[in-house]
Amino acid sequence: MxxxxxxxxxxxxxxxxxxxxxxxxxxxxxxxxxxxxxxxxxxxxxxxxxxxxxxxxxxxxxxxxxxxxxxxxxxxxxxxxxxxxxxxxxxxxxxxxxxxxxxxxxxxxxxxxxxxxxxxxxxxxxxYEEAKEDGNLDVGELNINPNTHEVKIGEKLVNLTKREFDILVLLAENKGVVFSTEKIYESVWQEEFYDCHNTVMVHIRKIREKIEKDPRKPEYIKTVWGVGYKIEKNL
Structure with missing residues (x-):
């Protein structure tokens, strides 16, 4: 090897x-x-x-x-x-x-x-290499392609880091499910959660800055106050 x-x-x-x-x-x-x-x-x-x-x-x-x-x-x-x-x-x-x-x-x-x-x-x-060709995730105008690691809003390509992409995929694959910062960290980082709230919050903020028309009024990643984050089912 x-x-x-x-x-x-x-x-x-x-x-x-x-x-x-x-x-x-x-x-x-x-x-x-x-x-x-x-x-x-x-x-x-x-x-x-x-x-x-x-x-x-x-x-x-x-x-x-x-x-x-x-x-x-x-x-x-x-x-x-x-x-x-x-x-x-x-x-x-x-x-x-x-x-x-x-x-x-x-x-x-x-x-x-x-x-x-x-x-x-x-x-x-x-x-990603083993993912099906039709395995794209569509969230409103947002298209997430696990095969190419690409995210597009309409025809515009959005440049996300690996962590940002992983968080977005996690939420998009589980529409309607609220994920706490602890759950997001352990799912994406594959490590035990300690005091990592700021780490997750920073990544969520960066994703919003890249995919939302107005990051202060997000359409895609919603905050459920006191609980965590989710993507709505009806997008």
Whole structure:
């Protein structure tokens, strides 16, 4: 079986090497870059299944790099940062990251996060490839295609991150069902829910900004106050 490839992007050589050692011992192929520009060059020529991306870097920081990656790639991205404040986490997630770990971090926790994200990514890609050709999900003017990972409003293509797409599919497949933030997190992230309300709320907000005519008065994703979110059956 071919090894999954992880790209580690950090301007600190010691951090790159430490992560390399741990991931290599777990059977991953590890590529390394010291800044965002170098990372994008590697991604243009290598098949990478996951990116570990530091936020604070010279030349091109992790936020800008994440946004560039998300222009045409949907592999999981785990952000690293020496800052642990909520705003840094939210900023990273809104630019398309899938997870966030604050430095200093436990290497075993990072390995667990990497494995979880790759399992999720592989499982979803397999399910999309095996989906039926007529398996499109239609919600009003919204068309969701699991085969191509595309979302359209009429003829306009909507660019969603992998997490945003997964949340939208979950709600669209279960019209009328109200999902709590806990249920959404555990279904999409495939991890036990802790204090992740902000993470889900940020993703819902970003989806609305991309698919709703007026995000403040959403037509598609409705908030059921005190309970969670849903897509109406009659759309």
């Amino acid at each position: 071919e090894k999954e490839t992880v790209l580690v992007v950090d301007d600190e050589k010691e951090i790159r090497n430490l992560i390399d050692i741990y991931l290599s011992n777990e059977g991953f192929k590890v590529l390394k870059a010291e800044n965002g520009i170098e990372a994008l060059e590697i991604l243009s020529s290598e098949d990478v299944q996951l990116v570990v991306l530091d936020i604070m870097m010279p030349k091109m920081d992790g936020i800008e790099t994440c946004m560039k990656i998300r222009e045409n790639k949907n592999m999981p991205i785990i952000m690293l940062s020496a800052k642990g404040e909520d705003m840094d986490k939210i900023l990273g997630l809104t630019t398309g990251a899938d997870d966030y770990i604050a430095k200093p971090f436990n290497p075993l926790e990072l390995i667990a996060r990497v494995k979880s994200q790759i399992r999720r990514y592989t499982k979803l890609n397999t399910s």
